Amino acid sequence: MTVQPLSSEAIAALAADLPAWSVVEGKLCRELRFADFSEAFGFMARVALAAESMGHHPEWSNVWNRVTIALTTHDCGGISALDGELARRIDRILG
């Protein structure tokens, strides 16, 4: 299956639909802050499950209670529908 990058109109619509995310340098990004490392890592474990299930993985970093996520689709060189779907799953994990 070939993944297509979204058009700039489609990315704008996606961003409007995902208010906690922003588009930065061609990636769909969200920064999160938790109570402590335990809460951050419990979240990361759940994101790992979602990502592996989709076969689509985030670029992400963590320092103690902070997690930064950047979603892009390397195969197509831009933001694809897969990134929108993973962002939605991450939002659902956050409840």
Place this chain on the structure above:
Amino acid sequence: MTVQPLSSEAIAALAADLPAWSVVEGKLCRELRFADFSEAFGFMARVALAAESMGHHPEWSNVWNRVTIALTTHDCGGISALDGELARRIDRILG
């Protein structure tokens, strides 16, 4: 450090202080049900962090959205203060 088993009076006091837990066959037990496997495993990752930090680990099992935990202190052949502390940390993870 030698860990002492709690007296039956101390275990009764502990159980009274931890209403979600019950004492079954010399173990402090709690059964949990989550929305799905993801939520259950995110919780398990956090319990793993707490347990490893304490150097005191649960007997636990998981089937999809269910997690069963039994706490006992093998070194002393019964419930010790460590089990009470781990139970309290687990309760705090559950919020």
Place this chain on the structure above:
Amino acid sequence: MTVQPLSSEAIAALAADLPAWSVVEGKLCRELRFADFSEAFGFMARVALAAESMGHHPEWSNVWNRVTIALTTHDCGGISALDGELARRIDRILG
């Protein structure tokens, strides 16, 4: 998709193909022992990823360095091809 239980002949063939596993009370079972809790939990995190990806989850328990896994397919009341596939993935994780 309906999952069918394997015939007893197919289960025998599966068990022959998976020498580290045994069939106990209608479940495909394996017991593992690791160096410590850290190694056991690192393994469990990887099994969690495999299981969630398949949408097929183990019955499993852990006590410190020991992990016990029992695979069965609740929807069909027996061992199915999904259990064989998850067992193979677990064997690959173990290297």
Place this chain on the structure above:
Amino acid sequence: MTVQPLSSEAIAALAADLPAWSVVEGKLCRELRFADFSEAFGFMARVALAAESMGHHPEWSNVWNRVTIALTTHDCGGISALDGELARRIDRILG
């Protein structure tokens, strides 16, 4: 307990003792590449356990099979003995 930053001589000795790590902009750094996301995340789960046990956490990022770790001690504004200890534990996880 106050954590002291290591002197430049002590950092040089630490780096000599940890050949897989390099000192970059005042942080002790290591880049790792695994077979896939599963292997990378299994490793991360084990590092999380070690970090939480020490009460000392890494700055780290992951993209599929790659994990980048930077160790520094925020409380003292530099590399401390805690970073050396966490680096050693990470090396032991890698076997």
